[in-house]
Amino acid sequence: MSNTLPLIQRVFAALALLVLLAGCATTPPDSVLAVPAPAQKYAAIVVDARTGKQLFEVSSTAQRYPASLTKMMTLYLLFEALESGRVSKQTQIPVSDNAASQPPTKLRFRRGESIDVDSAIRAIVVKSANDVAVAVGEYLGGSEVQFAATMTSKARQLGMTSTIFRNASGLPDDGQMTTARDMAVLGMALRQRFPQQFHYFSESDFMFRGRLVRGHNDMLGRVRGVDGIKTGYIRASGFNIVTSYNADGRNLIVVVMGADSARQRNDHVEALIQRSLSPTMDGAKTRLMFAEQ
Template sequence: MVAVVRTRVARTRFTMGLAVALFAAGVGPVAHAASIETIAKQAILVDITSNTVLFEKSPDQRMAPSSMSKIMTMYMVFDAIKEGRLTLESTLPVSERAWRMQGSKMFVELHNNIKVDDLIKGVIVQSGNDACIVFAEGLAGSESAFAERMNKRARELGLKDTNLTNATGWPDPNHYMTARDLSILAEHLIKDFPEYYHYYSIREFKYHGINQGNRNPLLYRGMDVDGMKTGHTEAGGYGLTASAEREGRRLILVVNGLPSMQARADESARLIEWGFREFATYALFKAGETVDQVPLWLGAQDTVPVTVPEDMKVTMARADRSGMKVSLVSNAPVAAPVKKGDVVGKVVVSAPGFPGKEFPVVAAQDVEKLGFVGRALAAAKFLIFGAS
């Protein structure tokens, strides 16, 4: 059976058969465009609008994340606020350990009680190691206990190669992440706490009479970047986790191992602009929109309408768009009964140079099985006329 469907991006052919067809390219997470290189030791660029990796270089190699691991510290803080264990107006005490903390500082005052709102800005804008210690001790009693909580949450979030020993990113051979894990964490923070993400776009913050600018260089370049966090240690080099939103698309970039602050700024800007320029995201179907009809065997009706449970979007190189092919693949006819929401096939999107992507399709309604008489008539019809 062949049906022709017009979508918002192309007129495409959907093919259903008795066997499930498989594309040789399989389901690949990485889209491909004109090649690009980077001097970063580790890098990943992801379009989270369609969950597509646009570029990667050693994304699963363990690395020193430096202050980029403060994204996890802030994830824990925002989670505590969301659960009601903290408010923005809550205050936390400054211990001598926090006050003496070296590296980048917010310059907290010894034994003072500081508002959570100010501490958040101290971590995000000023990269304050001292503020991180205040949060760790305030939420878990000690930094080591806080690190244990962070590692537990990291596993829950699907970070497969992350181990954190402190709240600041302070150099430690056992404190490591991967570029891929950082991109996943950044996406979770953006999506799980949209009401607090705006802190990452604050360009400067004054505390204790000292005004400090946000260390993220891309906030000042007018290129739609609205976060997130820089990092630097001798072991890790210069790194940046950045996010930008443009025309309905959001990209997350992680780079690390760069040789200088200038290289960090220039390489990050170049990779993000390349991602927006060379790729586009195409919306094919909205959640709940009927894709097509799938034939049924011994059903109370001959077909069942199928839909996609979530918005169906694909990101691919703009140059590959003209060769896009969208196929509905199913073991048709599907045996009745069918319940609404049952997976009855998949939509496969392919194009030259695009590795392919699959989306499940589900029944849009319940369809009961024919009764005894109906099944007998259907069997007789099949014997006389064969499959239709």
């Protein structure tokens, strides 16, 4: 292969070759394995969530914008509040004028309205509602700024060493940064710490005030074994996703950041899942990356 090719292109050419060597009838075409984003935005990692072993990575410790993957930490802290009894699923969370004024995607509340915790969780997971995420942050933290500080502190406790949160929603903020590795840590922590709540991440729609609200995560139902968890997009980040695969005794966390479109991102995730499940990967380089939470 020509040495003039960018490093990432050479990495994915090798990845395509590995998948082809597997001889699997469901192997995706080389075009699916092509780099789905510019190098300055793209990052990816695949981790065996049962062992913490890294199965694949490109730029997984490079700084990236999380976009709505941020809401995974908002939910982590809300799940903690549920677990401690600070809130119940029936607790009403008031939606302030500030929360209601957030740009879409949102549920669009009027002054003085509130939302119960159960509906808030579904709104954040399925709709990625910015107004609801901010309302949760204000309710739990007293202010969104204070809540973001708590989010960052929790990130450090979980081993997310390169993440700084500035808001509860993931809306653009130059100071809000993370890495693909840190998002994998958070994805694993959500499943391990809150198995009784993880089912929310597999929901693709929910009813709110008599209408059906549909979600953005097209990986649900597309690949057998995928059971969540969260998508994200802002212009600066590109299309991001953290995906959980749990089937046939295998549990993977796949993170792809910076894709040019949702379709490219999803194709790439599917290809990485197939590659990681391939028998030819048994002897591939792996290393223990994450301490048990």
